Amino acid sequence: MFTTDSRFHMRIFYLLMAVFATSWCAFSQHSLSGKVLTNTGVPLDGAHIHIENGHALSLPDGTYTLTGIATGSHRVVISYVGYKSLDTIVDFHKNEVLNANLNPDITQLNEVVLTEKLLNKDIAPIQKLSVQTLEKYSSGSLGDALKELPGVSALKTGTTIVKPVINGLHSSRVPVISNNVRLEDQQWGTEHAPNLDVNAAGKVSVIKGASALQYGGDAVGGLVVVEPLRVQQDTLFGKTVLTADSNGRGGTISSSLHKGAAQGWAWNAQGTFKYYGDRETPDYILSNTGNREANFSGDFGYIGESYKLTGFYSFYNATIGIATTTHIGNVTDLVRAINSGQPVVTNPFTHSINNPRQEVQHHLAKLNFEKDFEDGSALNVQYAFQQNLRKEYDLRRGSFADIPALDLTLVTHSVNADWKQETDANTFKAGVSGAAQHNDASPDTGVRPLIPTYHKYDAGAYAIASHSFGNSLTAEVGARYDFSHMDADKFYQKTRWTALGYDGVYDHFITQDFGTQWLTNPKFTFHNVSASAGVRKDFGESLSLLGNVGLAVRNPNPGELFSDGLHHSNATIELGNLGLKKEQALKASVTVQANANSFRAEVTPYINSIRDFMYLRPTGVEYTTRGAFPVYSYRQNDALLAGADLHTEWDVTSYLKHSLNAAYVHGTNTDTDEALIDMPPLTFSNTFRYTNAGWHGFFAEVRSEAVLHQTRYPNYDFYADVPINGELVPTLVNISRPPKGYHLVHLSAGRQFSIGKTQASVNVSVYNLFNTNYRDYLNRQRLYADEAGRNVQIQLKFNY
Amino acid sequence: MKRFKVSVLTLLTVGMLASCSDDDTAIAPVNEEEVITTVTASFSPVGGGSVVTLTSRDLDGDGPQAPVVTVSGNFAANTVYNGAITFTNEMVNPAEDITAEIFAEGDHHQIFYQQNGLGTFSYTDEDEDGNPIGLTVAYTTAAIPANGTLTLTLVHHPEKTAAGVAEGNIANAGGSTDAQVSFPVIVQ
Incomplete structure (x- = not known):
């Protein structure tokens, strides 16, 4: 069963990471763009699109763009964990569009991430911040970045001490889990912001309420x-x-x-x-x-x-x-x-x-x-x-x-x-x-x-x-x-x-x-x-x-x-x-x-x-x-x-x-x-x-x-x-x-x-x-x- | 798989035991070394006569008890008194006189004398920059009998060059209050 959850988080992008383009070459350059979807039409967020020495990640709506591709035939691989990869050759004479529908590959679950499901079939509404949003707040703090989510506000002391407030609650009522570890940083204090670097985060999720029992039973506000x-x-x-x-x-x-x-x-x-x-x-x-x-x-x-x-x-x-x-x-x-x-x-x-x-x-x-x-x-x-x-x-x-x-x-x-x-x-x-x-x-x-x-x-x-x-x-x-x-x-x-x-x-x-x-x-x-x-x-x-x-x-x-x-x-x-x-x-x-x-x-x-x-x-x-x-x-x-x-x-x-x-x-x-x-x-x-x-x-x-x-x-x-x-x-x-x-x-x-x-x-x-x-x-x-x-x-x- | 689960349990147990080591050291109460418990202002009439001493003492510091305020007597009207103020911490034993420290950091402290109709206070000391501190003061009492409240305020990091501050007006002084005590004063 696939859901459309990710579509609702379109504003939450994943960064186009590491696009190794064959730029400045003498040949004319083309782009490859398109959409990566599941076989049921659900966009895949973060699928890898490889073309020789370049690659890109798809955005939450499944779209991707690769630029700087030289004229000629190139092998393109589109992959996503848990899905069968698409492997094809594309002839580039102009900007090309390649849409992919990937089929689930049950046998290839090579990494199980306990904290997250592969697809957005979450039962509790989980809201996520993308790498792109996190980078925007590179000079700020986790609390600043989280304000981008609806229902999350910031309890501040001055400009730099920022605590997340979820649906009106904060501090001990909002535990922060950093890399699967519950952060213990004197979080009871309203002047004590979470002691972590927002730049170290690849993904930040907010769970409003007590649904994530694996992290604790005391998330009165959320996690x-x-x-x-x-x-x-x-x-x-x-x-x-x-x-x-x-x-x-x-x-x-x-x-x-x-x-x-x-x-x-x-x-x-x-x-x-x-x-x-x-x-x-x-x-x-x-x-x-x-x-x-x-x-x-x-x-x-x-x-x-x-x-x-x-x-x-x-x-x-x-x-x-x-x-x-x-x-x-x-x-x-x-x-x-x-x-x-x-x-x-x-x-x-x-x-x-x-x-x-x-x-x-x-x-x-x-x-x-x-x-x-x-x-x-x-x-x-x-x-x-x-x-x-x-x-x-x-x-x-x-x-x-x-x-x-x-x-x-x-x-x-x-x-x-x-x-x-x-x-x-x-x-x-x-x-x-x-x-x-x-x-x-x-x-x-x-x-x-x-x-x-x-x-x-x-x-x-x-x-x-x-x-x-x-x-x-x-x-x-x-x-x-x-x-x-x-x-x-x-x-x-x-x-x-x-x-x-x-x-x-x-x-x-x-x-x-x-x-x-x-x-x-x-x-x-x-x-x-x-x-x-x-x-x-x-x-x-x-x-x-x-x-x-x-x-x-x-x-x-x-x-x-x-x-x-x-x-x-x-x-x-x-x-x-x-x-x-x-x-x-x-x-x-x-x-x-x-x-x-x-x-x-x-x-x-x-x-x-x-x-x-x-x-x-x-x-x-x-x-x-x-x-x-x-x-x-x-x-x-x-x-x-x-x-x-x-x-x-x-x-x-x-x-x-x-x-x-x-x-x-x-x-x-x-x-x-x-x-x-x-x-x-x-x-x-x-x-x-x-x-x-x-x-x-x-x-x-x-x-x-x-x-x-x-x-x-x-x-x-x-x-x-x-x-x-x-x-x-x-x-x-x-x-x-x-x-x-x-x-x-x-x-x-x-x-x-x-x-x-x-x-x-x-x-x-x-x-x-x-x-x-x-x-x-x-x-x-x-x-x-x-x-x-x-x-x-x-x-x-x-x-x- | 079974052996694996056993090893996991072992790891958990070891982890818990390792973390339960007690590192208690002898527990000692904190000496509140910075607290001002006692403010004493002594006023001696220039031409001789009985000294008036104002004391505010709060032996539990920031605790629930209010300061105990005593005034040794009344001021005589139309008289000049030389005043000297001392600050003491009586929560430590022996009691610590903080006055000298305030004088040494005179450029970061000033004492303000706030009252209405009791006479005039003029500073008789100065810090290294020539600005008043207020540890000593000349008090010229009102010409006619009066009574009211005298509030002494010790301000840390005042803006000494702001308008009126050198004359004893607290309005533009900024900073933060280290002590603020009020005395009922009678001039007769």
């Missing part, structure tokens, strides 16, 4: 699955992307080399450097907002006849400046920042990064063994090691300036074994996983750590079965069990312990008396069961219906349990809660995929009912020598999120395409009947793209991004005494109201060219063309400063 580029042919190819940006006055260089093999040794290596200075709004410089990255990833493996052994290592190393203006001392400073409407102090542009800043490093090393058995089953066994080092430097006095205010080392060992068996109508997946984690909160900071030292152990097992009832109906059910045990060493000020109401309730956690502080040893054990069920019904080629229900269970994270102290970036005291229970989300969604020749649409309405939703809510104001601070405490209520994501594509002509993304989510605290905080407002993104493959792959694109005003928000404004004209005046601190909506226009154009045998392309883009002043509700910088203004970007890509 982001990042996979590196895989090469299956016996080829060696390289790629370099150079990006220069006017805003930030810096650049990015990312290079990779890939040695693929059908059998034998294969390896990949990839590195990225980024260097940026202060970002600029239309009116002023955002002081101290530069960033640096120096990343590496690579693997080395042996592919046998029925097995594959791979060692992988990646290193992410970033220094990120935090806008000076967002570092404030107390509520008085906050009120001043809100009222002044712009930073009080802006310094001249600089590339240097001072405090406050984040220095984060993430090591990921893994060993992976895949084995295919003759009965059609496959086993994947993996061990992964992760070390996450996070140092946050603050504006501190004297000798403390060079000592981080937060210094965490998180080490995670994880193992998993996944087994999969596919027969004609059935797919069965099962697996076990285990993880041991240790967080070390350095006491040398001179600041009581936000997150304590702790140990955590996890174990899980899952099984997922799917069955095809004929050609048009497929159903899937899955279940998962997770065990988790956490054991922390946490110091509490005795006054805080008492104020939190822990006296007499959690006395059994106290292990030692340190005068003004208690040393406690809180222990928590959780047993969770999560489940998913889905069904897909295809009505011919033009309509598909997908229905999914998932139950996700998430345990309170260390931040929610133990947070205890002052947050300088927003002048709040955040308090964890030892009494938190696990959060349970039941999400149901229906996806309608419609396809009418030149128009395609996918709409997914959903409802996510969350029991014991954990969130921060203001619970008072505290006074210290530093001044007044609002206190936010973790609370639990039932929540209901309902919304819809829409994506449409329309081929206006064969050259001009329009695409639309729209998303809305309505989040409510059903216990208090308040709106949920930080819900993305209604968003529309319209793109017109003109492409003319015949003219050196030329494209020009205009994109309009409209973010409406969020009118539903909880009112967390509070009063605090602020000195005004020498008197302390109770003043309303206006922190809740979301900023106005905004509309941005982005332009982009590019074409391909050849330098000898190297296929190259140049793209010129202008982001925020009209240099619009705006603030975004989901940016924690919004109370202090505008978003970055216009950015002119020039990007050069080389495939060799």
